[in-house]
Amino acid sequence: MSRRRQHQMVPEAEVSSYDSYYGRPVLKRPTWSARYIASYLFLGGLAGASALLGAGADLTGRPALRRSGRLVAAAAIAASAVALVEDLGRPERFLNMLRMAKPTSPMSVGSWVLAGFGPSAGLAAASEVGRALPGGLGRLATRAGRGAGLGSALLGPAVATYTAVLLSDTAVPTWHGAYPELPFLFAASSAAAAGGVAAVLTPPGQAGPARRLGVAGAAVELGAGELMSRRLGMAAETLRHGRAGRLNLAARALTGAGGVLTLAAGRRSRAAAATGGALLAAGSACTRFALFEAGVASTEDPRYTVVPQRSRLRAREPGGGIARAREAGPEPTGSHA
């Protein structure tokens, strides 16, 4: 409660003075299920950043890290694709995702990116089996694996960050309002997750870059999250209350603990590295779930739509006219004075 006061950016009077239609939401609640879509956000991030680790390890000669990076990338992206298809109202029509190529649709962009990333990550992962084959086949697999691994690594960051745009490019107050920070938050969260998972799966000796990536990711994740909720205005409430609030709290704690543990003991102890890595990954997952739920909550209460819009209008009042030729800029829908 005190936290809420502290962060309250909208004067109490204003909140209570708005009208609504029987308290019914103005916006539609996203129909996505948290189980699939928040998981998908997490898995996509994990996959994208893991592909980076795999490729880096390949280039820098860390076979264990390469293997884990590639396998995790492939597994995660496969799982994320399953989650995505499962969430479709008409799963049998999933191929329609490639019917068009729409830069205005993050989901379309994502689909194309995934269409590139998925096979390359898969090929890279397959090469881990193939390289054991004798002779030319093995060599071919190794070479193909490198190419595919590099390809997936190039697309990996896109996989990790396009989901931020996917969420932001909606009318959901919390998601849209978060758009300036969200790509960074998601990139960092992906890094933390991938680093963490790699730290779990890889002997500490080869996992240095993973730990560093994980810790750096954790730090940026925490920082970006804090920045975001400061700037979000009223919608930030949704990150502090209810299910989203609990998840967010858990996310910070896990990420914080994971980062500290990894930093402190990850190099020395395999157990500590694994624990720290697991905490980081769990933290990253919680971050995604928290954000997802906060967005949903922001659609369920009409205040988050009406109050900021109303004050925006009021601020504009004397001049009249509506945002006529206003240039696009980082003025999130939810922000106001």
Next chain:
Amino acid sequence: MSVSVTTGTNRLAGPLADPAGEAGWEGAPPRVGFFTDTSVCIGCKACEVACKEWNRVPDDGFRFLGHSYDNTGGLSASTWRHVAFVEKPLPDGKGLAWLMSSDVCKHCTHAACLDVCPTGALLRTEFGTVVVQEDVCNGCGYCVPACPYGVIDQRPGDGRAWKCTLCYDRLGQGLEPACAKACPTKSIQFGPLDELRQRARSRLAEVRASGAASARLYGEDPGDGVGGAGAFFLLLDEPEVYGLPPDPVVTTRDLPSMWRRAAVAAGALLAGAAAAFLGAAQ
């Protein structure tokens, strides 16, 4: 392909005279839409029923909401016209206002639902309207949170997204949409958008002159957050009173900035990963 936000072609926000042209329709007919004059609405819900009969929309369940005479609650995948009922004491304390207003998809000039749709199921028609193609939609659900008015929704059990089509099938034959045709008091007026905007302005003057000081047009301004709605309203009170957002902005207005930031973040991630490895090499 030039994607600029408010100028040039392929715009994502701001005034836009010819959305159909931007959607690749050459020689398209004039843009059509709705002017819903709520000052003459009698809340009969003929529009709701006529829409369902024409479009064979299933019923939306039998729930007593008791929100005045509103028992459908809002627009949904199975309610494409929705009549809101608002009971309010008059400002002078003498008597009561009972406001009724038939809501519908706004057929935005910049339609977020359409732009975020990955499959192209959502379509800008040659009439400038926005429709879902039921044979294409795969139920990804993206359009649902994208709409700043909370219009479009997925139908449980069916999985696809549904909303007002502005009777696309009828328009092709020069027919009036079913809801507008039925409306007993012509609260719903259908026609070329330019004409409707003019008519709305003179009607507003009339209504104001008759003493309704708080009457206003909603969604008719091409300069508003969605570039003007294809279906706009004369309201007698604040929009939020009817369950409408007071100042909706199409989310894609910020999309270029989002992509830029995502690109920077992706780059940062790439760089970060590189640094993680390079740091180890040192």
Next chain:
Amino acid sequence: MGLTGRRQGWPVLAQVRGPDRLGRGAAARSARTARLQPRTASADRVVKSVCPYCAVGCGQEVYVRDGRVVQIEGDPDSPLSRGRLCPKGSASLQLTTGSAREHRVRYRPPHGSDWEDLDLDRALDMIADRVIETRRRTWQEHKQDGTRLRRTMGIASLGGATLDNEENYLMKKLYTALGVVQVENQARI
């Protein structure tokens, strides 16, 4: 205008080739959408009718295809309604073609606990017998004071306001000839 099924195949190609670069309109249209027609366009007949609910008497146009009613809309020609219909009139299609209608004769014998099937012709015959029998049993030729009554008070009828004039006419004519005077309709209520 090039609005019809010009484009086949993968829409992405149409996006790249045509003017609809962002895939918002022309390029996104499916073949089904391109073929879209109002179902009234394919009606065999349009039959002029009148709303069956209330006494405003709004004009209706009934669209028929393959012997089935496919749509009912307001008749724009009507000087009473100018093509408009209220929610009830707009629900006429559901009223006439909906699943709520019972299309079979139902019969409940005295003291029965459920409906039974009955042939329509047989039902009509049974009803005719009941009328004849009840009429005979309850016939009043004279009052006690000797004035003539020529009627039965054993049979009564209720309803008429939802029926056609011609139906009311035959009812009144038949009942009166049968000596049934307790003929009433919604005018009382």
Next chain:
Amino acid sequence: MGTSFGRGGATTFPADLQGSDCIVIQGSNMAECHPVAFQWVMEAKARGAKVIHVDPRFTRTSAVADLHVPLRAGSDIAFLGGLIHHVLTQGADFREYLVAYTNAPTILREDFADTEDLDGLFSGFDPATRHYDPVTWQYEGMKVAAAAGQRDEEHDDWVRRRARAGHETQRADAMGSHGAVFGGRPERDETLQHPRCVYQVLRRHFSRYTPELVEELCGVPRELFLEVAEAICSNSGRERTTAFVYAVGWTHHTVGVQYIRTAAILQLLLGNIGRPGGGIMALRGHASIQGSTDIPTLFNILPGYIPMPHAHHDQDLAAFIAGDAGDTGYWGNMGAYTVSLLKAWWGDKAQPENDFCFDYLPRLDGPAGTYQTVAGQIDGTVKGYFLVGENPAVGSANAKMQRLGLANLDWLVVRDFSLIESATFWKDGPEIETGELRPEEIGTEVFFLPAAAHTEKDGSFTNTQRLLQWHHKAVEPEGDDRSDLWFYYHLGRRIRDKLAGSADEMDRPILDLTWEYPTEGPLAEPSAEAVLREVNGWGPDGRALGSYTELAADGSTACGCWIYCGCFAGEVNQTARRRPASEQSWVAPEWGWAWPANRRILYNRASADPGGRPWSERKAYVWWDEDQGRWTGHDVPDFEPTKHPGYVPPEGARAEEAIGGADPFIMQADGKGWLYVPSGLVDGPLPTHYEPVESPVPNPLYACQHNPVREGMARPENPYNPSGGAPGSEAFPFVFTTYRLTEHHTAGGMSRWQPYLSELQPEMFCEVSPALAAERGLEPLGWATIVTARTAIEARVLVTDRMAPLKVGGRTIHQVGLPYHWGPNGLVRGDAANELLAVVMDPNVHIQEAKCATCDVIPGRRPRGPALLALVERYRRQAQSPPGGGR
């Protein structure tokens, strides 16, 4: 309206309201119940007309009106009386019109005594029989005294009473077509100064209906009342017209007919009848309720409002006609109308020698309305019942009484679209739940026959503006679905076949009946056009007649309904005419066909001044064209087309010839609009405020609490709540009123089964004010139980400021609103409001008081099973309502 103007139909048509300057909607919720006709009100409003809604509730009509005037249900006579008082005291009447066209100057008999003299009674009241003898209500100068109220039932010396007035039950006027008839010429004082002239009597009668009284009695604040008075006065006269619109908010009262009479007086005073934008728009209910009144499925009239004969000694056709036809006015031709009807029914068998089979007609000896029938069912005298598109187990007052009647029949035929409550009562009616009835004990044999819909048959409906419109068959009916025309035709055929050869005298009328109609199609559907053609009638040459003026009394013409004569003129189905609105004036004379003679505004001769010139250019409608020597204008003149405005009837003239050139009310014997009704009404010549039978307050005006001649039913199934402060009345402290919603239709047979309508209003609810909710602890969206002496029902609670408590006589009166569309069957179900109402009726037209009664409201759902009976029993004891019913 029949008694005031001569015909029972609306005087105008909805589209004409667009030309009104002021529209008073009172006793109707037009926007909800006639939404499409309401477009014309909105049209008028857009053109600057003032729209006033006078209604106990704030409805969707009030929402778009300029002014909503909440008044206590059941107090309209006081409100309208107040307006009459205002007009008379302010001299706001349209004097020229009043003097020329109404009976304002007519002088009354000396022995007439008013309610103001007799504390709520008129002269002639017999407390023993609770009936009026209307002799003293007559005009001065009438030659023969009128018959007493009971003449039809009691009198044998009928034939000798040539000119008389009492015409009670047969001349059911809210739907009846015409006023009374009389012989002789009344005296008049055109200066309106004679103390016994109608104008002066009116002044005295309404002298106490002041704004103060209106405030006290109706709960309408003075200023609001005066605003209405101002609006209607300033919007009447030569240049402007005001229209009144009513429906069952006025008729569902024990004084319903007098409500309408009050409005008629007001409109005559203001000169608004027969003129464009004026009139009284009676909004009727079902698609063809007007048609089923014109061609009546009603006990007391024959087609065209010819009264059903009563049992009298030695009454032959001549005596019947002599008794009912006037000498003057169009009713002077009743012989021609009646003989033509008999010819249509009995064809060649009907000959002058056998009185055209007049004797084949059954006779009445008392009211035989639907509620009497139900009593007969319970008492076991009514054995067989046809329900043809009506659902009394939900739609009629005291629904339980209806079901008890159904459960005591030998056989029941229900023709409907779905299994409505009246068809399934034996299985799942509320009495089965309470254990009062058990299916195996119910001996009723039930036939349910599915009906064909309007799209599946040809036929005509007559709408609220007396307009016949043909609907064409679009498809064949499915399964066992058949039209009612098919059913009655084939039932009649079969009965005739079975009786063929019977020598029994009682079978003659049915065997001699003309019953040959061509059939069409695979189902042998009788031709509806052939039936309509018979309704229209034919002449000696067998050709369809063009107008009722061609009908003859010698048997050379046949006509099934004289007022419809002309609907098949020229062998063309005139009701199927559909010249588009865009090609016609707003009167649209070439769309369908309106009775009489395709006229759209009745008495439209009054739209011109006595000299035949329009009162004003703005309000020109029908006028005398001197050059052509005929009446002309936008409509078919409701007048003999070539009768000069200056025509003065010669002494001894009969029928229409006795109507002067400046007398617009041609169906009336004197051609005048009647402010005062000397005959034709059983409860008085002038409207008087009486309290509803169940009222929370004593009558502030008279000692006489209720309509003294109301029609009640003292039966155990029909107990009344004590009223007006009588002992026990505090058990039922609130007033409730029942009504409709746009989203449903009447008893629900055509809406509760339709998903698209049902979802819009899915549950039975009650509307209460926040104050009442607080007082009784009712939770919004929770449940309330509403109790009367009949039973209790439950409803979801809708708390709304639209139900405002009224201050009446210093007391706060809470009103509860109950839509009546729900019942136990269908897609959406709920308790029926009609379980709560008792049967008590207007004595003129036998319409039940559905618009106000008293009740109690308690929170929560009602008890189930026998516990429900126990609850009601507790209330009855507390209210001391006599277990046997009584009044």
